[in-house]
Amino acid sequence: MNTTLYSMLPSFAGIPAPIQTIPRVGSTPVTWIPVKSQESGFWAKLEGFNPGGIKDRPALHMVRCARRRGQLLPGGAIVESTSGTLGLGLALAGIVYGHPVTLVADPGLEPIMARLLRAYGARLEIVTAPHPIGGWQQARKERVRDLMADLPDAYCPDQYNNPDNVAAYATLAAELVTQVPWVDTLVCSVGTGGHSAGIFRALRQTFPDLKLIGVDTIGSTIFGQPARPRLMRGLGSSIHPRNVDYRAFSEVHWVNPAEAVHTCRTLAARHYVSGGWSTGAVALVADWAARTSPPGTAIVAIFPDGPWRYWNTVFDDDHCMANHLLEAAPAEHPDEICHPAEREVTRWTRCTAVIDPIGATA
Numbered sequence: 001m002n003t004t005l006y007s008m009l010p011s012f013a014g015i016p017a018p019i020q021t022i023p024r025v026g027s028t029p030v031t032w033i034p035v036k037s038q039e040s041g042f043w044a045k046l047e048g049f050n051p052g053g054i055k056d057r058p059a060l061h062m063v064r065c066a067r068r069r070g071q072l073l074p075g076g077a078i079v080e081s082t083s084g085t086l087g088l089g090l091a092l093a094g095i096v097y098g099h100p101v102t103l104v105a106d107p108g109l110e111p112i113m114a115r116l117l118r119a120y121g122a123r124l125e126i127v128t129a130p131h132p133i134g135g136w137q138q139a140r141k142e143r144v145r146d147l148m149a150d151l152p153d154a155y156c157p158d159q160y161n162n163p164d165n166v167a168a169y170a171t172l173a174a175e176l177v178t179q180v181p182w183v184d185t186l187v188c189s190v191g192t193g194g195h196s197a198g199i200f201r202a203l204r205q206t207f208p209d210l211k212l213i214g215v216d217t218i219g220s221t222i223f224g225q226p227a228r229p230r231l232m233r234g235l236g237s238s239i240h241p242r243n244v245d246y247r248a249f250s251e252v253h254w255v256n257p258a259e260a261v262h263t264c265r266t267l268a269a270r271h272y273v274s275g276g277w278s279t280g281a282v283a284l285v286a287d288w289a290a291r292t293s294p295p296g297t298a299i300v301a302i303f304p305d306g307p308w309r310y311w312n313t314v315f316d317d318d319h320c321m322a323n324h325l326l327e328a329a330p331a332e333h334p335d336e337i338c339h340p341a342e343r344e345v346t347r348w349t350r351c352t353a354v355i356d357p358i359g360a361t362a
């Protein structure tokens with residue numbers, strides 16, 4: 001990384017320049033994943049080519065916007081809850097703009113992530129018990145609230161509800177417009193809702209008939225299923241983030257961890273491209289969309305990160321066997337339900353009634 005000092009960098013239009021130049025974030029590649037033949041398949045946008053993953057974009061954007069608005073003063077602390085990926089982005093933003101970063105994670109944080117986050121200078125706190133209703137995510141949010149109370153000048157990006165998280169993905173959409181001939185269907189995993197909302201909103205300016213398919217994990221409450229302990233991280237939630245743009249989705253699919261593992265491993269072996277839980281789940285659904293859509297339908301799937309973080313989960317036979325994740329290949333087609341409240345799903349299931357469980361959207 002270039003270590004040019006702040007004083008040597010120019011300041012544009014009154015916006016304080018970063019302390020260091022930013023390693024390349026964005027301009028990530030797109031690759032064609034064939035399904036039945038070279039003619040049928042989908043485009044995968046490989047966000048794992050960012051230094052930390054897809055969340056480098058919103059982390060830098062949220063911090064820049066907060067600095068511009070005066071919500072984050074020079075040298076002020078950043079405090080946030082993360083399952084890992086945003087933590088990497090915030091650690092990067094902290095280095096680039098000169099802010100100490102405290103991250104609150106839970107015991108499911110992979111050891112490689114904990115070590116990387118600390119190596120990048122972040123202070124890491126691990127909560128010890130889940131919240132009785134809101135699970136680990138709520139426990140993390142409550143710890144962030146306590147830390148903020150002790151640090152009056154600290155800034156919490158609040159990735160679940162901050163519109164800057166959504167707006168950050170305009171760059172990704174702009175890249176796609178130059179990388180693929182056109183887009184009919186966008187397939188995104190959903191955690192905070194940031195990238196699905198942001199990419200869809202911006203891409204629809206160019207492709208007004210664009211359809212958005214949301215991909216969630218079983219045991220997630222985002223689209224109205226009951227909250228359960230979850231193996232898959234990144235996608236899914238035990239709370240209801242307001243950044244999820246429910247009206248944008250034409251349909252939602254819930255995927256289970258064994259289905260995601262099988263897809264991740266197949267992707268790696270066939271295409272030398274892979275990722276973790278969210279990538280596996282998204283690829284499973286994008287593959288199905290390619291097989292079942294009219295010929296010529298252009299499908300883009302967002303792969304949020306690469307495979308490395310998942311060496312001891314998705315790609316570890318012992319972990320997978322202990323959790324019964326290697327027993328069967330996914331079905332050819334998802335089950336279908338008419339409404340998320342129809343029943344609790346435990347395998348790949350599709351629903352075209354997309355509802356906001358705590359809002360008015362039905």
Ligand SMILES: Cc1ncc(COP(=O)(O)O)c(C=O)c1O
Nearest residue numbers: 085191192193194195234278304
């Ligand atoms: C690896 C991974 N995939 C998918 C997601 C979901 O993205 P979003 O929060 O933009 O909905 C996240 C969010 O943290 C993630 O870390």
